[in-house]
Amino acid sequence: AEIVGEEKAELTLPPNVPPPIDRDHATKLVVNMEVTEEEKRLADGVTYTMWTFGGEVPGKFIRAREGDMIEFHLQNHPDNKLPHNIDLHAVNGPGGGAESTFTAPGRETVFTFRALNPGLYVYHCATAPVGMHIANGMYGLILIEPAEGLSEVDQEYYVMQSEFYTEGDYGERGLQPFDMDRAIKEDPEYVVFNGSVGSTTGDNAITSNPGDDVRLFVGNGGPNLTSSFHVIGEIFDRVHYEGGDRIQKNVQTTSVPAGGSAIVEFETEVPGDYILVDHAIFRAFNKGALATLSVSGEEDENIYTGQQLEQVYQPEGGAVQTIPQEKREEPAAQTIEERIERGKSVYSSVCQSCHMKDGSGIEGAFPPVAKSDYLNENPDRGISAIVHGLSGEITVNGETYDGVMPRQNLTNEEVANVTTYLLNSFDNEGGRVTPEDVERVRE
Ligand code: HEM
Numbered sequence: 068a069e070i071v072g073e074e075k076a077e078l079t080l081p082p083n084v085p086p087p088i089d090r091d092h093a094t095k096l097v098v099n100m101e102v103t104e105e106e107k108r109l110a111d112g113v114t115y116t117m118w119t120f121g122g123e124v125p126g127k128f129i130r131a132r133e134g135d136m137i138e139f140h141l142q143n144h145p146d147n148k149l150p151h152n153i154d155l156h157a158v159n160g161p162g163g164g165a166e167s168t169f170t171a172p173g174r175e176t177v178f179t180f181r182a183l184n185p186g187l188y189v190y191h192c193a194t195a196p197v198g199m200h201i202a203n204g205m206y207g208l209i210l211i212e213p214a215e216g217l218s219e220v221d222q223e224y225y226v227m228q229s230e231f232y233t234e235g236d237y238g239e240r241g242l243q244p245f246d247m248d249r250a251i252k253e254d255p256e257y258v259v260f261n262g263s264v265g266s267t268t269g270d271n272a273i274t275s276n277p278g279d280d281v282r283l284f285v286g287n288g289g290p291n292l293t294s295s296f297h298v299i300g301e302i303f304d305r306v307h308y309e310g311g312d313r314i315q316k317n318v319q320t321t322s323v324p325a326g327g328s329a330i331v332e333f334e335t336e337v338p339g340d341y342i343l344v345d346h347a348i349f350r351a352f353n354k355g356a357l358a359t360l361s362v363s364g365e366e367d368e369n370i371y372t373g374q375q376l377e378q379v380y381q382p383e384g385g386a387v388q389t390i391p392q393e394k395r396e397e398p399a400a401q402t403i404e405e406r407i408e409r410g411k412s413v414y415s416s417v418c419q420s421c422h423m424k425d426g427s428g429i430e431g432a433f434p435p436v437a438k439s440d441y442l443n444e445n446p447d448r449g450i451s452a453i454v455h456g457l458s459g460e461i462t463v464n465g466e467t468y469d470g471v472m473p474r475q476n477l478t479n480e481e482v483a484n485v486t487t488y489l490l491n492s493f494d495n496e497g498g499r500v501t502p503e504d505v506e507r508v509r510e
């Protein structure tokens with residue numbers, strides 16, 4: 068194809084994507100990408116020195132058209148400490164551009180490549196030690212639109228998974244250095260979407276409306292793990308698996324390998340929050356791989372009714388008058404120490420998966436039970452959350468949550484233990500709860 072004219076590429080930070088290309092010809096497309104090294108938030112109270120393409124992790128999204136001649140400028144900011152380069156998987160040529168772009172701090176390099184193959188491609192730094200440059204945040208996505216364009220949709224977003232290997236354990240506060248041993252063992256403390264725990268939840272959730280067609284450009288920077296990418300409560304109508312031409316329909320979970328991608332498309336039929344996860348599920352609930360797609364608008368009961376009934380279930384019909392929890396009644400704890408110790412084991416088997424081991428919760432999804440003003444103001448609220456469940460908007464330590472905590476099937480004794488444990492742990496204000504307190508709140 069003939070190259071007509073010249074344009075400067077519009078690049079976007081995640082979760083945004085540049086608009087579809089409406090050109091019917093190839094052009095010379097100039098891409099300016101600046102590398103920075105800066106301390107950024109990895110999780111609440113946790114920071115990390117991230118190396119970025121364009122100021123964020125993942126790097127800026129590049130959108131070009133099949134046939135374009137791309138003049139790539141790699142700029143290494145003068146305040147940086149290290150040289151960097153770029154390997155774009157959309158390039159046909161040595162190192163995917165890495166050999167032409169080795170760039171010292173305060174320098175700029177330029178090379179040109181032809182976008183021969185349409186598809187969604189990962190780019191990353193390939194400067195030694197390569198794994199470390201990638202682990203520190205140096206990856207992003209470049210879309211080469213086919214000449215005929217992609218189908219029209221209502222919303223397009225950019226979501227990229229990756230891992231962080233920190234010296235401190237998950238949630239350990241402060242500036243965390245890179246841990247090479249953990250990286251070699253492929254045992255990350257963090258697995259995240261768009262560069263940090265909670266990057267795309269709460270007010271930063273991606274959004275759509277009922278009836279919208281949504282397209283997610285999904286990438287995986289790795290450096291090590293394959294993502295089992297899934298959206299809870301949605302089915303992908305179409306997946307361009309591995310970011311290529313072929314389409315698979317009606318997919319629940321799609322594999323996105325390290326250094327690979329997928330384009331997933333689905334209609335959001337019903338309002339509500341849809342959680343993007345790596346369905347290797349401990350990564351989602353214990354390492355951060357959660358993001359939210361928030362769909363707001365009219366309900367459609369032809370597709371989804373919401374809960375229609377909730378009642379006691381008695382396996383052997385009306386003949387069995389005791390519900391199972393009463394059979395598990397163990398002798399009452401005698402001392403507060405005993406209560407706390409037993410409560411701790413209830414916490415770790417029942418509560419921890421959502422509220423986290425250190426009680427810090429997950430931003431935008433699960434409120435902290437650590438230093439919780441909501442709980443300390445009135446411990447009955449904690450009891451009530453456990454025995455009745457809790458939903459609707461609440462404010463905990465200045466943050467708003469609007470989630471659903473399911474009612475927990477625990478005995479009064481167990482609830483007293485876990486609540487007493489909570490009040491006496493995680494910087495809460497102390498106190499004790501008895502089974503009689505639980506019975507009072509239950510009624
Ligand atoms: C809210 C405790 C299990 C999800 C709360 C609150 C407490 C609490 C005290 C009030 C807000 C706060 O102080 O942070 C517990 C205890 C549990 C437990 C002791 C175990 C016995 C769970 C589980 C989940 C969960 C397993 C997830 C499936 C939530 C959510 C809220 C919440 C989403 C906020 C609800 C809203 O936004 O209205 N929990 N929780 N909790 N919990 Fe739990």
Ligand code: CU
Nearest residue numbers: 151192194200
């Ligand atoms: Cu680098």
